[in-house]
Amino acid sequence: MCQVDEEYNGQLEHRVTPRVSKKCVKCKENTAVLIIRAGDAFCRGCFKEYFIHKFRAMLGKNRVIFPGEKVLLAVSGGPASSSMLSQVQEGLSRDAPKKLRFVPGIIYIDEGGASGQSMEERERAVAQLESVFRATNYHYHIVHLEQVLSLPSSVLEAGSSATEKPQTGSSYKAAVDQFIQTKKNQHPDFSVENAQSHLSSLSMQKVENGVTSPITPEHTQALQRLFASVRTLTAKEDLLYTLRQHLILHTARTQGYTKVMMGDSCSRLAIKLLSNISLGRGASLATDTGFSDPRYGDVVIVRPMRDYSSKEIAYYNRMFDIPSVFIPGLDTKAQDKASIQHLTESFVTKLQTDFPSTVSTIYRTSEKLHTACPPQNTNTQPFAKCLLCVCALDTKLEEFSAYQATLISEQLSQRRGPGPGFTRGTEAAPGLPPVSSASQGQCCSSGGGQHQGCMTGEGGCCSSAKEPETVDLKSLLCYSCRLTIKDMTAEDALPQYILSEAERRKRRSQMREEISEFLLDEEEDEAIPRVNGSL
Amino acid sequence: MAAPIAIHLEFGGGAELLFGSVKEHHVTLPNQSEPWDMKQLLVWIRGNMLKERPELFVQGDTVRPGILVLINDADWELMGELEYELQDKDNVVFISTLHGG
Numbered sequence: 351m352c353q354v355d356e357e358y359n360g361q362l363e364h365r366v367t368p369r370v371s372k373k374c375v376k377c378k379e380n381t382a383v384l385i386i387r388a389g390d391a392f393c394r395g396c397f398k399e400y401f402i403h404k405f406r407a408m409l410g411k412n413r414v415i416f417p418g419e420k421v422l423l424a425v426s427g428g429p430a431s432s433s434m435l436s437q438v439q440e441g442l443s444r445d446a447p448k449k450l451r452f453v454p455g456i457i458y459i460d461e462g463g464a465s466g467q468s469m470e471e472r473e474r475a476v477a478q479l480e481s482v483f484r485a486t487n488y489h490y491h492i493v494h495l496e497q498v499l500s501l502p503s504s505v506l507e508a509g510s511s512a513t514e515k516p517q518t519g520s521s522y523k524a525a526v527d528q529f530i531q532t533k534k535n536q537h538p539d540f541s542v543e544n545a546q547s548h549l550s551s552l553s554m555q556k557v558e559n560g561v562t563s564p565i566t567p568e569h570t571q572a573l574q575r576l577f578a579s580v581r582t583l584t585a586k587e588d589l590l591y592t593l594r595q596h597l598i599l600h601t602a603r604t605q606g607y608t609k610v611m612m613g614d615s616c617s618r619l620a621i622k623l624l625s626n627i628s629l630g631r632g633a634s635l636a637t638d639t640g641f642s643d644p645r646y647g648d649v650v651i652v653r654p655m656r657d658y659s660s661k662e663i664a665y666y667n668r669m670f671d672i673p674s675v676f677i678p679g680l681d682t683k684a685q686d687k688a689s690i691q692h693l694t695e696s697f698v699t700k701l702q703t704d705f706p707s708t709v710s711t712i713y714r715t716s717e718k719l720h721t722a723c724p725p726q727n728t729n730t731q732p733f734a735k736c737l738l739c740v741c742a743l744d745t746k747l748e749e750f751s752a753y754q755a756t757l758i759s760e761q762l763s764q765r766r767g768p769g770p771g772f773t774r775g776t777e778a779a780p781g782l783p784p785v786s787s788a789s790q791g792q793c794c795s796s797g798g799g800q801h802q803g804c805m806t807g808e809g810g811c812c813s814s815a816k817e818p819e820t821v822d823l824k825s826l827l828c829y830s831c832r833l834t835i836k837d838m839t840a841e842d843a844l845p846q847y848i849l850s851e852a853e854r855r856k857r858r859s860q861m862r863e864e865i866s867e868f869l870l871d872e873e874e875d876e877a878i879p880r881v882n883g884s885l
Numbered sequence: 886m887a888a889p890i891a892i893h894l895e896f897g898g899g900a901e902l903l904f905g906s907v908k909e910h911h912v913t914l915p916n917q918s919e920p921w922d923m924k925q926l927l928v929w930i931r932g933n934m935l936k937e938r939p940e941l942f943v944q945g946d947t948v949r950p951g952i953l954v955l956i957n958d959a960d961w962e963l964m965g966e967l968e969y970e971l972q973d974k975d976n977v978v979f980i981s982t983l984h985g986g
Contacts, residue, residue, distance in 0.1 A: 372963055383959040391963060429898060429982070617982070660982035664898060664953050665960070668980060676899045683902065683938060695983065699951040 376400075384665050388706045394669060401658075401666050405437040408654045409450065412641050413522040415609055415652065417451035417529035422607040423488075424598055425458050427479050431613030432674035433663045434655050438611075439486055451529060452609075456483050456490040457601050459594055463495050463565075463573045464586075465680050478675045491601055496569035498593045503851035505600045506737060576843040583689035585837035587680055588629065588830070592738050593845075602649045610651045614639075617660040617698070619653070620712035625694040630830035634741035636719040645740050659709055736828035737852055743828050753829065823852050890914045890921055890973045894930075898981035900952060905936055914971070921971040923954075923961070942979075951983040 372382045374393035382391030392400065409415060423438060425431040441450035458479055462472035476492055483490040580586045602610050614622070619639045626638055637643045643651035655663070667674055681692045702708045736743055823841060824832050835841060842849070862869075894910040901908045914921050914929065924946060931943050942949055947967060954961040955978040956969060971977075 382963060385960050385962045660951075661953055664980045664982045665955075668897070668955065668978065669958065676897075676901070678899070678902065682899065683941065696950075699983065703950040 386659065386662055387710065397666070398670065401662065402437065402440060404657055405434075405654060406441055406450070408641075408657055409441075412652075414642050414650060415450075415452055416522065416525050418453065419609055420453045420455065420605075420607045421609040421611055421652075422598070422602045422605070423454055423456050423611045424613065425456050425479070425483075426613070427458065427475065427675040427677050428613070429663050429667050429672075429674045430615040430618065430655050430658070430660070432482070432672050433658075433667055434611060434613040435482075435486065436670075436672045437654075451526075454488050455605065455607060456486070456488055457598060458483070458490065458492050459597055460492065460494045461590065461594070461679070462677075463570045464577050464590055465678060465682075466574075467678070475675055475677050482673050482675070491605070493597055493601060494565050494569075495590075495593065495597065496565045496573050498597050499569060499572055499845045501596060501600050501845065501847045503847040503854065505596050505603070505847060506740065506851045572843075575840075576845070579838050579840040579843045580834075581837045581839065583681065583684065584629070584691065585834045587689055587691050588834045590680060592831075592834075595739075599646055599649055608649060610649060612651060612653050613655050614653045615655050615658050615660050615663055616713050617702075617709050619656050619716065620709045621691070621695045621698050623712060623716050624698065625691045626830075628690050628694065630833055631739075631741075631828075633828070634739070635716070637741060639716045640719065645735075656713070736831055737823070737826040737848065737855070738831040738834075739828060741828060743826075826852055826855055888973070889916050890971055890975075892926070892971060893974070893976045895976070895978040896980075897978065898953075899983065900942065900979050900981040903936060903938060903942055904934055910934070922967065923956075923969050923971070924967040926971060926977070927967075948979065951981060953980045953982055954978070955980070 372391045374380050374382045374396050375390050376392060376396040380393035380395065383394050384397055385391050386397075415421060423431070423435055425435055435456065438450070438454055442452075442454070443449075458476075460472055460476055462468075462475070467475075480490070480492065577586055577589070580589055598610055602608075623635060623639050626632070626635060631638060634645075637645050639656075641653055641656060643653075645651075666672065681689060684692055686696050687693050698708060698712075734743055735741065823835055827835060838844075891911065891913050894912060896904055896908055896910075904910070912934075914926070927943055927946075927948065931939050935942060940949070942952070944950070948954060956964050957976050958978075961969060
């Protein structure tokens with residue numbers, strides 16, 4: 351059943367429609383032009399209504415965007431995010447009482463430095479996108495990926511949520527009613543105010559829009575060095591995703607946006623779900639693929655396009671002339687098996703052609719995953735979060751966890767040969783239990799993965815008393831981020847903010863250990879960071 | 886008996902990369918006895934237009950999964966997919982949905 355070239359002659363027979371044109375299933379009058387899902391044929395007008403309605407229903411069902419809020423739209427130029435941009439425009443422009451009410455801004459991240467594009471190509475793409483953005487009259491920010499090298503380390507801290515509003519329907523409705531009231535009261539001056547705010551926003555546009563700082567070739571080279579030090583495409587894509595998220599988060603925080611809208615479509619999220627499981631991110635599936643992602647605290651990531659399949663989006667863009675720019679990425683024209691993400695994508699798309707309900711089944715499964723409520727005290731220790739992806743650390747060393755088992759099997763299968771780091775001279779037999787390996791030097795403890803870090807890092811690390819950076823990073827990361835870092839040959843190529851934040855957390859945990867006996871015996875969750883810090 | 890047919894081809898969503906980054910092509914399919922259908926068109930495209938990596942566009946008899954085909958702005962599933970017979974001045978669009986957004 352799952353073979354590549356299997357013939358389904360019997361079934362295909364009845365899928366091929368005869369020359370008689372089908373009628374739209376909704377209005378039953380016009381000729382259908384598109385089939386979505388498993389067999390519903392829609393005509394052009396009904397499809398447009400359906401498409402627009404879905405977007406607003408998605409926002410209305412999950413009442414997370416309050417009126418007047420500043421929302422940052424993350425547009426990559428691709429079809430889904432361009433479609434999202436047009437839906438936002440559509441939703442904000444209506445005069446109906448149910449129109450969307452928030453203040454949008456746009457961010458575009460130019461990743462050409464990482465995917466090896468030339469400056470001219472990047473500038474061309476940016477120019478094309480800028481013309482699209484200008485037509486929308488919203489603030490826009492063009493950020494180059496190189497700017498990730500100069501981010502402050504505060505970006506890795508989860509902020510506290512700005513408002514403690516309980517997310518009940520009544521408070522949302524109250525907020526909306528209040529908003530409408532204030533608008534009505536201002537009505538006589540409304541047009542003047544509107545014009546004024548429009549003018550001020552236009553003038554601000556000159557300052558805020560465009561490139562915030564020019565990019566020097568050194569920056570691009572540093573970025574390329576970072577990506578060149580990552581061996582596998584899987585890890586590169588993962589790292590790129592993480593850095594992109596950090597940049598978007600930083601921009602949102604500095605410009606005062608409280609929500610970020612990402613353009614992940616249903617198909618893309620289904621692929622992401624499966625590839626995340628393969629990457630070891632199973633613990634954070636709900637936040638990675640759910641509608642709202644609260645992991646950053648003060649900025650919430652929202653995915654309003656998660657109900658649209660890529661076919662619907664592509665068709666809508668074509669039919670209603672939504673401009674989108676194709677920008678080649680890291681995995682363009684890559685082989686099928688080049689990375690886990692790419693392989694999952696081809697698997698799901700192939701399965702989808704023969705079994706059209708694949709993507710929606712995966713999507714429905716992901717809908718059933720719910721984010722656990724964040725703990726009430728919002729100054730949860732930062733040790734409890736992964737350094738890179740800011741999701742909860744899942745590597746607490748319980749006695750008999752699956753994670754422990756992977757560590758042990760890793761040690762058992764590593765061959766410990768002599769090398770520059772192993773000045774003790776003893777050749778460790780592969781079957782050594784972790785306890786005695788600790789005697790060979792601090793940086794060789796816990797996990798054979800350190801093995802490579804010691805070899806390629808500073809030469810005399812084992813003999814020096816100072817603990818090398820490699821240990822710090824790994825203990826602060828969740829399982830899948832560890833795998834990504836493990837694939838890097840030169841961890842010092844990581845941007846400064848990551849390394850300095852890692853150092854800070856390490857110092858903090860050391861300090862906490864030192865004063866642990868003086869700390870009052872509190873609730874249990876004090877014990878948890880100590881376990882993590884002592885790794 | 887079929888006269889040479891003029892077809893307007895468009896490529897989008899990244900598929901144009903395989904065709905020298907040119908999105909629009911006007912082609913004339915040569916004379917042949919049976920009418921041209923989509924299956925033959927694909928074979929013709931593969932032989933005459935694809936500059937590189939044919940497996941990224943065509944898979945076996947049909948297009949690669951993930952490529953949306955529109956014939957005169959209608960889903961090709963409604964027109965018979967591979968069995969559809971091409972008429973003169975038809976507009977066929979291939980959109981790759983594989984690069985997300």
